[in-house]
């Protein structure tokens with residue numbers, strides 16, 4: 001069976017972008033067709049300035065949301081990255097496989113470096129080495145497929161390069177994985193700034209729909225979305241990014257193809273109204289299940305405990321083999 005691995009970073013409240021780009025596919029398809037592991041990648045949240053209590057809280061919330069969107073622990077493995085030491089053990093070998101140049105070329109590194117500097121902060125070394133840890137996350141499990149939103153595809157490409165390089169240098173150790181990206185809404189844009197992606201850690205929240213937003217908040221955000229000059233509804237991502245984003249979201253809610261949907265509307269107002277209602281209905285069951293799960297923290301704990309145990313058992317032999325392959329002396 002194909003092995004699937006993917007994760008979500010507890011750097012903010014999870015968004016509609018996270019859901020459409022990743023979580024929904026994990027729950028609706030991936031967990032049913034493969035041996036899948038899904039992870040709250042909390043170590044990655046330490047690559048930028050962070051508040052310990054907030055990361056702890058967001059990690060639990062993200063784990064609860066993974067179950068709320070429909071991941072079923074009888075079908076897949078749900079766990080927290082820092083509970084499984086194999087990730088950091090293997091990350092070091094990945095740092096010894098990658099070059100600094102290829103790390104510096106990562107778009108996310110460039111963007112986040114700028115953001116941290118603009119805030120007047122320093123850039124953590126782990127922001128640069130982040131893709132090595134992400135490669136370790138993926139390769140430790142013999143992963144064949146990594147379902148991600150478009151923004152993560154470059155990191156998966158680098159992971160492939162590292163796997164191939166490691167195998168060539170030290171002998172066949174890792175499966176070379178590939179990214180799978182959803183057909184619609186692989187890159188949901190910020191409603192207030194439709195040329196940048198909807199990102200959970202962005203400071204301005206009015207352009208971001210969070211999975212746990214109340215229906216009225218969702219409606220308000222969508223109704224106030226920035227649209228383009230002109231008033232005819234056409235699907236053109238380059239020239240009309242605001243309207244195209246709404247059409248993408250509406251299509252991803254199950255209403256059809258974005259370009260065809262455009263023909264059904266003659267005003268931005270009607271498009272926004274339908275999109276708002278579609279998103280409210282899409283998120284309703286997630287909010288409801290989350291509210292139930294919050295009442296049962298022991299259940300969530302037990303899922304994470306079992307998940308970490310299972311993940312460790314899968315990862316350890318391959319990480320041990322990688323340690324031996326690079327020439328590290330086995331413990332005596």
Ligand code: AQP
Pocket residue numbers: 007008009010011012015017018019020021022023147148149150151152185186187188189197198199200201202
């Ligand atoms: N806007 C988006 N559209 C489609 N997919 C998206 N993803 C994130 N934003 C969008 C996908 O969600 C999964 C989990 O993302 P992540 O937690 O690894 O963080 P990220 O990719 O760095 O996205 P964020 O939400 O913007 O976080 P911050 O602001 O902290 O960087 C991934 O599969 C991602 O592709």
